[in-house]
Amino acid sequence: MFRKNSEILVLILVLAGVLGLMLALNGPSFFKLGNVQSMSFQMPELGVLSLAMMITMLTSGINLSIIASTNLSGIVMALIMTKLAPDAGSAPGVVLLALLAGVLVSAVIGLLNGWLIAYLDISPILATLGTMITVSGLAIVFTRGYVISGFPKEMLFIGNGMILGIPVPLLIFLACAGILALILGRMPLGTRIYLYGSNPTATFYSGVNNKAVLMRVYLISGLLTSVTAMIMISRFNSAKADYGESYLLLTILASVLGGVSAAGGFGRVSGLVVALVILQIISSGLNLFGVSAFMTVALWGIVLIFVMVVKHMLEQRAIRSVAR
């Protein structure tokens, strides 16, 4: 039991350390309501995207097309809203239609990824690289590279509204994380995903339909990108072909930091959530402290390598203790 939870314990310790560091650097102003609120508006985008990345990493895959899929889904939503409700007042029906269309788009992309990987046996890096280039190309064709902006107020509520003082994006993220945790922890599909990630051949011979598992994994990953799209275009009040490109590394970083093994089979949603909070605190703290955004980018890289090195050393120790 302790072993199972030791990873999350380490993460919480790191979280406490990071909080202490930021408090020392920035003083108590770091915990002002405004700062905490702005952090909880920023985190959900990356959070939902990281969930989309994480579920594919659990099957020892990867999904490079999440950003492209988010943008295309957002652009389709934006096009429908700006065409059908050009004066951008109140239009709940149009917003609902747009959201449905966006979900449909990302579901198709997810199923395409799943089909390429499960049925054609193409490696996930390659398949999702192909869809990524195609989909981001389509996004450019749809927008000609311009920004589409001006949405009805129901749409803006998704990314900027608050319920009982809690930002709506944060609630959406928590809902997604909760559902994914439920799928992974309590449902047969979750068990199959972990099994497949550990050993696809053994899973196949225990009577699991591997192809169906992969299709569902990439479908869920795709659906999560449409949720990100809703939050993102609502927060920016616009959609564009190249928003959020720097998120790709961060989703992998967050997943790895949260205990997801790049080889598949291990990792839990709770770890990912704590990792996301850590990343957000570091980024907001450095920003408040006046560190350049590019320095932060370099720092992410260092953190990613550091985490992998520590993991490698822990694994080596575990192997040695078993051997003894």
Add this chain to the structure above:
Amino acid sequence: MIKKITSRYEFLVFMVILIFSIIIGLINPNFFSLENILDILQNNTLTGIFAIGMLIVVISGGIDLSFTAIATITGYTVAVLLLSHGSQLNIFVVFLIAAVMGTILGMVNASIIYFFKIPPIIATIATQNIYYGLLVVITQGKWLYGFPSWFGAFVKIKIFSLVNANDVKYGLSIVTVIWFAFIFLGWFILRKTVLGRSIYALGGSEASAQRAGFNILRLQLFVYGFMGLMAGIGSVIQALLVQTVAPNSLVGKELDVIAAVVLGGASLTGGVGTVLGTVLGVLLLAVMSNGLTLMHVPSYWYKVVTGFVILVSVAAGAWRKRAISNKKVIIEAE
């Protein structure tokens, strides 16, 4: 003999290039002019040189997403030196500095991958961000230009030159010749040396290669070091061609290069791939983009077409592999 040639994957790519070329040539006969062909070769030297480095990495079973960041760093260093000590340098020293720096940065990747057993894709995404982030912080994203005149003169050297109908000179650029030299070097290493064969072995199965007595560390250092070398050379080529060094000019190029290598038949799982295939992969993308321009297709369609061609060719490759393995099963069953 003929069957042996036609059954190769490279032949398939060649046929696709040929079909594309004929279609483009029918719509716009300018495509087949020697000037246009030489132009395509010169404009794709950069992708071509990067692709040779990437091919070797991919054959070894790895991947490198950081080489554009490495190239940006070496390009910047060279540019700074050119601006400060321009009169004391010559073209060989410039290439040498970029090559050495690139190789070292590539070997850093190899060390991280080897010693900490980090998957190459994660390790190189991380180093890409470190290299690139630090570079922008240090240089503050400035563009550098105004290099010495000898640096501009070198790129204008032509092996042979001709004059077109409008009295404009064209010819085989020295830059293209440098690319050809590296194509030969890549082919020689992979085909004619023990080192090349051991890289294939490493990509086929790392565990087997290790048990067979190969020094994995030395191989990885070579593979990623060579990628860094190509990045360094490529950065000088880029500086020569555009006479400007900008921090963001190579961003996103890594995907084009991987696409070219994969289109050329290399497998991302390692152990498979040829220099000929990679050159054809580069040419396929080059002909496509040139053709779209000549056919007056708006440039924003280019990415969709590229992605689509990649998906189709990868899917076709997967079908072909499956058909072959099915045939094998039938033979074994008989």
